[in-house]
């Protein structure tokens with residue numbers, strides 16, 4: 001069976017290749033495992049909670065309606081990264097057989113009242129989120145539609161917080177960001193990326209912004225492309241690795257040297273807010289691919 005459902009999660013697998021599969025928790029609609037030909041592509045903390053008690057540390061948590069903490073009136077009372085990753089989504093069903101494709105939905109009625117009331121000055125922003133996940137032989141596609149059901153406009157951020165698995169972070173490069181604008185969240189500074197590729201030797205937390213859509217960001221290990229990310233309507237890319245000190249301060253980050261095995265490459269709309277008008281739908285998607293050729297688009 002290509003789609004299996006339990007009370008807490010949905011599993012997709014390819015009928016002609018059962019070793020290619022993904023698992024999605026209803027909590028947060030979090031993809032917490034994606035295996036391509038039996039090789040796990042996502043990093044998941046050994047201490048990640050999969051019981052709905054806190055957002056999943058690993059996989060692909062979803063960030064909405066705010067990225068990080070924001071002190072402006074409409075967002076200051078929300079938890080870090082909003083409430084989509086800590087709400088239980090509804091499984092809407094399978095929409096396609098081949099490739100197996102499923103949808104999940106979230107609206108105000110699914111969100112804890114206290115969390116929800118932290119958003120917006122009207123306190124009744126009526127939204128619908130539809131997440132679509134499609135599993136292919138060599139890639140995973142996740143798409144989001146955000147619908148404004150109010151008769152007034154409101155603002156939001158969106159982000160796919162991908163924890164990608166690598167063999168050794170010190171052998172890992174992230175390409176095709178040279179010459180782009182970057183906001184370094186650790187230095188609190190904007191600058192132009194001068195390095196031909198992003199390398200990792202310490203904690204790194206940057207928002208690359210307004211990256212042209214044709215730019216394919218690639219994660220390269222010892223010269224081999226391990227992940228490539230194609231984006232639609234997601235102009236910003238957060239690159240994050242917590243390294244030694246930050247990992248040890250995160251209770252559900254295990255093992256403590258797990259930062260060597262992961263890199264977060266997070267396509268989103270986070271540097272500015274999307275303003276969504278009454279009745280309108282905003283759509284965006286990402287495709288995470290394996291085994292792509294090296295594409296040099298900036299050096």
Ligand code: BG6
Pocket residue numbers: 068080081161185205206238240266
């Ligand atoms: C990243 C942010 O997206 O998420 C980091 O850029 C943050 O600043 C990280 O530390 C993890 O956030 P959280 O809330 O899951 O611990």
